[in-house]
Amino acid sequence: MTGLCRLTAAEIGAQVRARKVSARAVAEAHLARIARLNPALNAFTDVTADRALAMADGVDKAVAEGRDPGPLAGVPFAVKNLFDIAGLPTRAGSQINRSHPPAHADAMLVQRLAEAGAVLLGGLNMGEYAYDFTGENAHDGASRNPHAPGHMSGGSSGGCGTAVAAGMVPLALGSDTNGSIRVPSSFCGLFGLKPTYGRLSRSGTFPFVASLDHLGPFARSVADLALSYDAMLGPDAADPALADMPPLPTLPQLDAGMAGVRVARLGGYFAEGAGSQASAAVDHVANALGVQETVVPKLAAAARAAAYLITMTEAAALHRQRLQTQAEAFDPDVRDRLLAGAMVPAAWVAQAQKVRRAFAAEMAAVFQTVDVLLAPATPCPAPELGQKLLDLNGIQVPLRPNIGIFTQPISCIGLPVVAVPVWLVGAAMPIGVQVIAPPWREDLALRVARGLELAGAVQAPVAQEH
Amino acid sequence: MTAPFDAKAVVDAMAPMLGLTIVPEWRPSVEAHLTAAHRLAQVVLDVPLPDEAEPAPVFHP
Numbered sequence: 001m002t003g004l005c006r007l008t009a010a011e012i013g014a015q016v017r018a019r020k021v022s023a024r025a026v027a028e029a030h031l032a033r034i035a036r037l038n039p040a041l042n043a044f045t046d047v048t049a050d051r052a053l054a055m056a057d058g059v060d061k062a063v064a065e066g067r068d069p070g071p072l073a074g075v076p077f078a079v080k081n082l083f084d085i086a087g088l089p090t091r092a093g094s095q096i097n098r099s100h101p102p103a104h105a106d107a108m109l110v111q112r113l114a115e116a117g118a119v120l121l122g123g124l125n126m127g128e129y130a131y132d133f134t135g136e137n138a139h140d141g142a143s144r145n146p147h148a149p150g151h152m153s154g155g156s157s158g159g160c161g162t163a164v165a166a167g168m169v170p171l172a173l174g175s176d177t178n179g180s181i182r183v184p185s186s187f188c189g190l191f192g193l194k195p196t197y198g199r200l201s202r203s204g205t206f207p208f209v210a211s212l213d214h215l216g217p218f219a220r221s222v223a224d225l226a227l228s229y230d231a232m233l234g235p236d237a238a239d240p241a242l243a244d245m246p247p248l249p250t251l252p253q254l255d256a257g258m259a260g261v262r263v264a265r266l267g268g269y270f271a272e273g274a275g276s277q278a279s280a281a282v283d284h285v286a287n288a289l290g291v292q293e294t295v296v297p298k299l300a301a302a303a304r305a306a307a308y309l310i311t312m313t314e315a316a317a318l319h320r321q322r323l324q325t326q327a328e329a330f331d332p333d334v335r336d337r338l339l340a341g342a343m344v345p346a347a348w349v350a351q352a353q354k355v356r357r358a359f360a361a362e363m364a365a366v367f368q369t370v371d372v373l374l375a376p377a378t379p380c381p382a383p384e385l386g387q388k389l390l391d392l393n394g395i396q397v398p399l400r401p402n403i404g405i406f407t408q409p410i411s412c413i414g415l416p417v418v419a420v421p422v423w424l425v426g427a428a429m430p431i432g433v434q435v436i437a438p439p440w441r442e443d444l445a446l447r448v449a450r451g452l453e454l455a456g457a458v459q460a461p462v463a464q465e466h
Numbered sequence: 467m468t469a470p471f472d473a474k475a476v477v478d479a480m481a482p483m484l485g486l487t488i489v490p491e492w493r494p495s496v497e498a499h500l501t502a503a504h505r506l507a508q509v510v511l512d513v514p515l516p517d518e519a520e521p522a523p524v525f526h527p
Binding site: 341 | 486502
């Protein structure tokens with residue numbers, strides 16, 4: 001049954017629809033793998049086995065009766081535990097929230113995947129309140145990197161990275177405010193999609209920074225990103241940031257090829273802070289695509305600083321009462337940043353929101369002559385758990401604040417990104433590259449990622465067991 | 467020219483006003499994060515913007 005856990009979501013959906021395998025058998029195989037691997041890897045905080053088997057039986061019944069079970073028929077998936085799961089408190093990685101009443105309904109994106117036939121297996125570990133790049137958590141323990149369990153999964157969607165790379169599920173949903181999908185994708189060697197800001201509904205999820213919060217999928221193939229993303233598109237009045245525009249499905253053009261797609265790499269800020277493997281990974285992808293041009297944006301460092309200030313202040317406002325009354329119940333790494341964020345002058349943040357628009361305008365001009373941009377996802381491969389300092393080309397810098405230096409400027413202006421996993425020759429661990437497109441052009445980023453995947457330049461294997 | 471940034475003084479003044487209790491063991495870390503915010507704010511504040519520059523969020527009534 002382990003073979004079922006190596007299949008992609010698209011392969012599972014096709015086999016279930018063709019009655020080659022039952023959704024129940026697929027669910028049981030993945031639940032067994034979770035039971036076996038999760039004690040060491042700590043990806044899942046809740047396993048919803050009874051519900052999963054009931055959902056799988058529903059899919060099998062639809063197939064048996066000749067009804068369309070949906071494109072994701074029987075595909076197991078799991079969600080970062082800031083997504084509402086009916087019947088469970090939405091803990092968002094915190095101790096405080098787990099005393100909340102159980103959610104009365106699933107988050108909108110969970111509902112959309114279920115309507116497409118997917119089967120929810122549970123909730124996933126994450127950094128407290130999503131303010132994290134490491135995958136460490138003071139309450140639930142760290143989610144571990146399946147490729148090297150002594151290393152970080154990346155955060156804050158650490159459990160997503162762990163679960164998909166370990167073959168516990170082929171598909172997971174996470175959130176990305178400053179890099180929380182792209183960082184675990186890089187560290188765990190996965191494909192991850194952070195869509196355009198305002199593209200997918202956030203209703204039914206616990207927020208972090210309303211100005212910057214995005215949701216999106218992790219998978220081991222580009223087609224699975226496209227399949228799940230397309231299934232999650234749609235209107236939702238409950239998310240005021242959701243753009244009023246029609247769905248733009250990506251699957252129809254996924255294999256359209258690279259002809260006519262102009263690709264450049266981001267230089268300047270995006271080259272200066274990169275470690276040797278991050279630079280080599282971008283070289284590798286650029287060479288595979290025949291990229292010659294480099295674009296050097298002027299405001300990238302300012303955009304990163306703007307995201308940093310907006311994040312710490314909006315998050316401090318969100319948690320103000322909890323900080324006043326139960327500060328000792330927070331993860332210390334999160335609490336101290338939130339307390340500092342409460343004291344940041346408003347004029348700094350107002351300027352940060354203007355810098356954000358200025359950088360968006362600068363990048364919109366770049367996209368007049370370029371379709372897709374490449375940048376490192378992280379400055380280094382997965383560090384060891386507990387590591388506090390990062391060696392960047394011989395200079396020791398604090399690790400935590402530097403993991404997101406390349407992801408933050410991009411999410412600051414809401415551009416869609418596919419993180420693609422590179423395995424450099426001789427390297428023990430993977431590292432990701434960001435494939436960045438103009439707003440609403442997820443299709444372009446996915447097409448380029450698909451081209452790289454077909455060329456064998458990027459890949460996301462299930463981790464070998466340790 | 468602004469005065470040198472004094473994170474300790476900021477915490478002393480702001481925490482009581484905000485109803486926040488910063489226990490002594492947390493102070494070095496909170497002050498370090500505030501100092502980091504000040505350093506990054508200088509990068510943001512140094513960006514020359516016209517008076518007409520609009521902030522990013524737009525409210526659609």
